[in-house]
Amino acid sequence: MTSSTVELLRQKKKQILTGWMNGQLADSQLRDDLMANEDLHAQSEKLLDTLFTVLTDDSLDHPDSASLNPLVDMLSGISKSRARQGFTPRETANYIFSLKDTLLETVQFALKDNPERLVGESLKIGKFIDSLGIITFETFIQGREEIIVRQTDEMINVSTPVVQIWEGILAVPLIGTLDSSRALLVMESLLQEIVNTGSSIAILDISGVPMVDTMVAQNLIKTVSATRLMGAECIISGIRPEIAQTIVHLGIDLSTIVTKASLASALKHSFRLLRLDVKKVPTSSSDGLAYD
Amino acid sequence: MERIPILKMGQFLLVTIQVDLYDRLALELEENLIRAITRHNPRGVLIDISAVSIIDSFMGRIFSNIARMAQLLDAETVVVGMQPAVAITLVELGLPLKGVRTALNVERGMDLLVNKVDTNENATSND
Amino acid sequence: MLPATTNVTATETVFVGHEKDIMLLVTLIRQHASLVGLTSLDQTKLITATSELTRNMLNYADKGQVIIDQLTRGNQRGVQLTFADNGPGIADIDQAMEDGYSSGLGLGLGLPGAKRLMDEFHIASVVGQGTTVTIAKWTDE
Incomplete structure (x- = not known):
């Protein structure tokens, strides 16, 4: 009974790591600006360690097997962190695909006397690495999406400040579309x-709200309520005039809400509600300002 | 036996709800409060709900009922201290508590009632 | 990408037969909701919907049971509640889901109101056999 392919590869782990590293370092597209070579070495070694810990002849045939989860998790982590570091999807995929060359060379050398088996095993390894490549793609995109979601969240938070403009008076300058999740945040x-x-x-x-449709109006009414x-x-x-027009044309009823054309007139109205009187100080007593 | 206390303070009645109300307790409050209004003839009723964490449509209706009945008996009702989460939930539920006057806290609610009573009295004397 | 599957991590069943049970139920649900990390606003929405639906159940079916499930889906967590009764059932669910429609007590906000407060809402009913309402609230991803 010949030893299994996985066992064969496992024995050559050190050699595979060296071959893989050499291949990566020789690549003209190596991003040593994004990742130091020592870090790359450590990452590659860790990945190989995990690979050879969980890989069996059975899971080599079934890349979706649950026993490979630690490997998939690790690969996902690498892929996501590369997405954040600014690697391109091609560079990230190449990282995994370059491992295929080294693995194939190793089996080729080990099975050179058994061409029939070599073909079968090479195909298996090829398929296996391809499926790992697909995982890096998926998680790479997922990593990017997470960045987008986070940036959107940050943008929403930045664009909904609540400021106190007078004792007892708050102002919320809304900028951008007021969708339901945003309205909830404002509320x-x-x-x-x-x-x-x-x-x-x-x-x-x-x-700063570009348009008021029925949904935006409803969100405004909810906030007021x-x-x-x-x-x-x-x-x-x-x-703005065009907003007033659309509100009327859409038949939106804002009659129970106090509306003002400008923030200044809203402030004036607020002063009246709070029974505050803002007066210009007569010029004759302007020297009195020095006492403020 | 649980009971929501109704305190008389000058021309006003003060109710502080310290627990989440279940139906029986809420209906009892409605009844007791209306009785107290008839007995003391207050100018206003202040209900502090700052400790209440749920208002569903049943509870909302109780508050509306109290406000409307008090109005019939010539007393203003102010509900004060609603928690932000409760306010948002009520709005999403579609229950804006029509006809119920609100204020931020007990102090503001009292101001509101005192002002209201003053204006009403001035209006009456001017007539 | 693998589609995220929903898993139940904890379950608790509560029988409701009296309006006083609502407060107990609500306290229990708040505990579950706070364990999975729902915000205080989402907790309030969840217990308010609970109150609406439980009251409906008591009004129409006198009693029933509520199953509280803690859920995970990907990196989200959530609470799912199933309100099941053996009451008369609802003949016209579309009508029951309309705002302001009420065949009994209340403002007719129960079902549509509860739906507005939730991320997920599902209702199934067979006349003469009973009604099951399932609602869920999820944390942000």
Whole structure:
């Protein structure tokens, strides 16, 4: 009984690592700007260690077998971190495919007296590495998607600040489309800020909202209703002429909500509600300003 | 036996709900409160719900009922201290508690009631 | 990519036969929800929907059971609740899901309201046999 292919490869692990590393280092597309060669060596060695720990002749035939999970997990980790580091998908896939050359060379040498078996085993190894390559692709894309999701989250958070513009008056300058998840975020931070500051008026400024359709209007109404349930008044400001037009044309009813054309007029209205009077100081007493 | 206490403070009634209400307790509160309004003839009723973590449509209806019945008996009702999560949930549920006046906390609620009563009295004397 | 499968990591069944049971149920669900990491807002939505659906169940079927499942799906976690009763059932589910429709007590917000509060909502009913409502709330990915 001849020894198994996996056993054969396992015995040559050191040689395979050297061959693989040499192949990678000789590649003109090596990204030593993104990853130091020592790190690459350590990563490759760890991957080979895992590969030879979990690989059996059976799982070589069945790359989707659950016993390979540790290898798949590790590969996913490498692939995702490469996505973050800025490797291209081609570079990441090549990393795995370059291992195929070394593995094939090794079997070729070991089975040179048994061409029939060599063909079968080479095919198997080829297929196996291909499926690992596909995993790197999938997780690479997943890694990219995670980055996109995180950036979107950050953007949403950045674009919904709640600012106190006067004692008792909060303003929320909305920029971008007000979809439902965004509206929920605005509501949560606005209501919390109302509690924190004890404010009784909130101004939602929609100057930066590109369009108001039925959904956006509904989200605005929800925000106003929630604010009122907390016991604060909510004013919508920054309604541009074209927005006013679409609101009317769509038949959206905002009649229960106080709306103002500009943030300035909303602020003026708020002062009235709070019974505050803003006065210009007469010129004669302007020297009095020095005492401020 | 559990019971929500109703306190009389000058011309106002003060109710502080310290537990999440189940149906029987809520219906009892409605009944007791209306009785207390008839007995004391207050100008306003203040209900503090800052400790309440669920208001479903049943509870919402109780608050609306209380407000409407009090109105019939010439008393203003203010519900104060609603938690932000409860407010958002009510709005998503489609229950904006129409007809119920709200304020941020007890102090603001009291201000609201005092002002309301003053305005009403001025309006009456002007007539 | 492998499609993420949903796994149940913990289950608890509660029988409901009295309105007082709602508070107990709600406390229990809040514990499960906080264990899986739902935000306090999502916890409030979940227990409010619970209150609506349990009250519906008590009104129409007198009693029933609620199964609380903790779920995982990929790197998300969630809570799934199944409200099952052997009551009269609902003849016209579409109508029951309309805002403002009520055949009994309440404002007719129970079913559609609960649906609006949830990430997942499923209802099945056979007249004369009973109704099962399944709802779920997930954490962010």
